[in-house]
Amino acid sequence: MSNGLAIAAVTAIFKNLLEDGLVQNTALSSMGNVLVTTLPPDQISVGVDGQPQLNLFLYQVSQNRNADLGKSDQSVHHQTSIEKDALPLLAVNLHYVLTAYGNKDFQTEILLGYVMELLHQTPVLSKARIKAALNHIATINRSGLLAQAIESTSVEALTEQLDRVKIASNLFDTEQMSRLWSLFGGSYRPSITYEVSMVLSESQKSLVKSGFNSQVLNRPRIHKVIASPSTNGEIVTGSSLIVYGKNLKGDVTQLRLNGGENLLEPQIVEYNRISFKLPQNLQAGVQKVQVVHQQLYKYKNSKDLEVVSNEQTFVLQHPFIDNNPTMLL
Incomplete structure (x- = not known):
């Protein structure tokens, strides 16, 4: 992706999906407001009077195993001398840990159950859904860091670059989860891991040098x-x-x-x-x-x-x- 906001945008879209799903689920109304955050686990503390909470944390970025699939489309990028200098596509997967916090019986189990069902029913986010989420993010809190960053580009350009966002569960066994939480340094809570792909990143090197716009890449x-x-x-x-x-x-x-x-x-x-x-x-x-x-x-x-x-x-x-x-x- 030619825009440096790609990773932040995907995290924000994922968070927006969770927030919408929780609001629309009437079965969760008895819990009251469920807070959704994107903080490191060691920064979260739920007290006796704390509200139920879901935390989405990006803990790793890895190379996408299907990166070669995009190479066939690169032939169109070699029709001018400008495009011949472009660097190869960078395809990555984003790895998230989704953790439920609660201070009452069964809160964490109920939250995890509904979230797993929601994401199982939404394995792919369409461009229409991505655009709607980005518009919401850009307008709900205009003073926010991400909203201001999106203002510097455009929702349309960011939507086109993201294409489709795919979400897949990546369930860890006890040993893997133990290693993960030992890295976080926080108190263990029931969690699920997810892998989001693909985020494509294309270099602007040749375009900046020659004064061309990123539309060449699209x-x-x-x-x-x-x-x-x-x-x-x-x-x-x-x-x-x-x-x-x-x-x-x-x-x-x-x-x-x-x-x-x-x-x-x-x-x-x-x-x-x-x-x-x-x-x-x-x-x-x-x-x-x-x-x-x-x-x-x-x-x-x-x-x-x-x-x-x-x-x-x-x-x-x-x-x-x-x-x-x-x-x-």
């Missing part, structure tokens, strides 16, 4: 172009087309036909889909389309600041003329 990719269902599958002048792909939505998203200078305004822009209308002056035959991203504050400036997708072809058909219209008698 290059749009077109997979296919089809006719809109409203045109009965026909691609003719004036009809609407649908572009399917990945990372299609940018600050300013437009389309380029056949390498021309004039860009088309799309009708609908989504992360994996764009709808646009073909101009009337195109000649029949093979056409090429590209998705073009420009930064909002650099819009209409130098063409060198564009981030473009691969080219995808489609065939523009000749208009059909019926030479034998039905005669009305």
Whole structure:
């Protein structure tokens, strides 16, 4: 990931997931407010009158075993001399220990049980959920350290970089858990360990040196172009087309036909889909389309600041003329 907020953002999203799950679970209402924290275990002290608490602590960062899966996508990063200098992807897993604290009978057991059920039902956080969590984090406490840091970038950029967050339980045996708590130096409490992946980190080295934006690392990719269902599958002048792909939505998203200078305004822009209308002056035959991203504050400036997708072809058909219209008698 090209943003240094990646690890903090994942921890905050994980914490937000736990808080939402506890609030929505009516079975926990008898416990009152359950505090969710992200502190080192040796800094937590629950007294006689203390409220029930869940603590999420990041205790290790390790290399992701599936890092090689991303190498196939790196081929698009070698189309310019700027991108050839970029460092390889850094893929990591984040390891958390989730601990329940309570001062009444069965509080810790109940908390752990519901949390395990919640995370079992939510193995993957979608982009929509990640974006919603980041928006909440950025607005609920604007004076907070993370909220101010997010303000320096954008929720949209951070969401795109995180892609999908996967959460998997990693249950330890007694010996492993004992070793873990001996490192913490705190009093042992019932805990569960989780592994979160994948967080991808891409170097900005070549981009900073050359003045390019990190959008190069999130290059749009077109997979296919089809006719809109409203045109009965026909691609003719004036009809609407649908572009399917990945990372299609940018600050300013437009389309380029056949390498021309004039860009088309799309009708609908989504992360994996764009709808646009073909101009009337195109000649029949093979056409090429590209998705073009420009930064909002650099819009209409130098063409060198564009981030473009691969080219995808489609065939523009000749208009059909019926030479034998039905005669009305």
